[in-house]
Amino acid sequence: MKRFILLMLLGIVTTISKAQDIDGLFAAGVENAERFANDYLMPGTNGLMYSMNANWFNTADVKPLGGFEISIVANASISNNEHKIFLMDLDLYETEDFSVEFVDNPSERTRMVATALGENDPNIQIDISDNNNPLLTERITLPSGIGDATANLLPTAFIQGAIGLSKGFELKARFVPKVKTDEVDISMYGAGLQIEFTKWLPADKILPVAISGLLAYTNLDATYNLTDTFQIDGENQRIESNTNTWLLQLVASTKLPVINFYGGLGYIKGESKSDILGTYTVTGGPFIANTYTDPFSVSSEVSSVRGTIGAKLKLGFFRFNAEYHLSEFNAFSLGLNFGFR
Numbered sequence: 001m002k003r004f005i006l007l008m009l010l011g012i013v014t015t016i017s018k019a020q021d022i023d024g025l026f027a028a029g030v031e032n033a034e035r036f037a038n039d040y041l042m043p044g045t046n047g048l049m050y051s052m053n054a055n056w057f058n059t060a061d062v063k064p065l066g067g068f069e070i071s072i073v074a075n076a077s078i079s080n081n082e083h084k085i086f087l088m089d090l091d092l093y094e095t096e097d098f099s100v101e102f103v104d105n106p107s108e109r110t111r112m113v114a115t116a117l118g119e120n121d122p123n124i125q126i127d128i129s130d131n132n133n134p135l136l137t138e139r140i141t142l143p144s145g146i147g148d149a150t151a152n153l154l155p156t157a158f159i160q161g162a163i164g165l166s167k168g169f170e171l172k173a174r175f176v177p178k179v180k181t182d183e184v185d186i187s188m189y190g191a192g193l194q195i196e197f198t199k200w201l202p203a204d205k206i207l208p209v210a211i212s213g214l215l216a217y218t219n220l221d222a223t224y225n226l227t228d229t230f231q232i233d234g235e236n237q238r239i240e241s242n243t244n245t246w247l248l249q250l251v252a253s254t255k256l257p258v259i260n261f262y263g264g265l266g267y268i269k270g271e272s273k274s275d276i277l278g279t280y281t282v283t284g285g286p287f288i289a290n291t292y293t294d295p296f297s298v299s300s301e302v303s304s305v306r307g308t309i310g311a312k313l314k315l316g317f318f319r320f321n322a323e324y325h326l327s328e329f330n331a332f333s334l335g336l337n338f339g340f341r
Contacts, residue, residue, distance in 0.1 A: 053216070053268055059260060068164070088110065088113045138284040158190075168212075198210045212252075213251070216247040219243065222242075225237075232283070237279070241274040242273055262309075262323075263310065307325065
């Protein structure tokens, strides 16, 4: 459960078991810690944004006035091999005062290393040395990501509701019940408006298909307490993360009694920002004894076209739908729906 929650926060799951590696990254200086954290975490936050936007609709045929549907939705975006690695260029991490090198090959300056979704196998170590004092050298192991089969999936889940308004309009809302423990605090919510254009046509009742448009917004707020997790001296250490996404989608579907098929073309835009807050005192390397307060933020953005195909089965009061999305991060989703129209 802890790994799942951290994945939804930032994909920063390995800080639990490798806190000493994060300490080492601070030993390379706060600017280098920020540079590495951005590259390391970006695939996880980007994949999360695609996962958050699945299953906003299961038909283009909006509900009539007073019609409603309650859904339990489970989504997952899929990471590929290119999402699991990034190119680490040591020249970007060096200054005239200290040097950085790979332990197993000091002459090598660039190497593909794991993101939060990958794994370094074998481990990759670097030395950070003070050029003015060779005794001040810190050896750290770069953090791996999840690195097992579950690393291919970035899951989200919602409770979702929809209600029909008049003249082809349908209002939607989704949320995750607030999760609050000693370590983590998460809330997620979203709202959407679907408009069926074919409802405005005189032949709406006899048309075999429906066409509609959707505009939806989703927000994730999360705080993770790092004080008991990091082996870094300091106080009030935590991550505060905010993720916002927008989805604009054109949808078409059949209008049959039992089983229907739907699809569409859409555009996703989103931004995720996470602030590393609290105080952090470095215990080794060239920056030994430096204390950083609210040292840095990491952020990422997505902007991509998305294609969707899906199917929905009606069995009286119950409905079941499944769909697949094609985009920078492909995604799939399942929904169990209860409704009346």
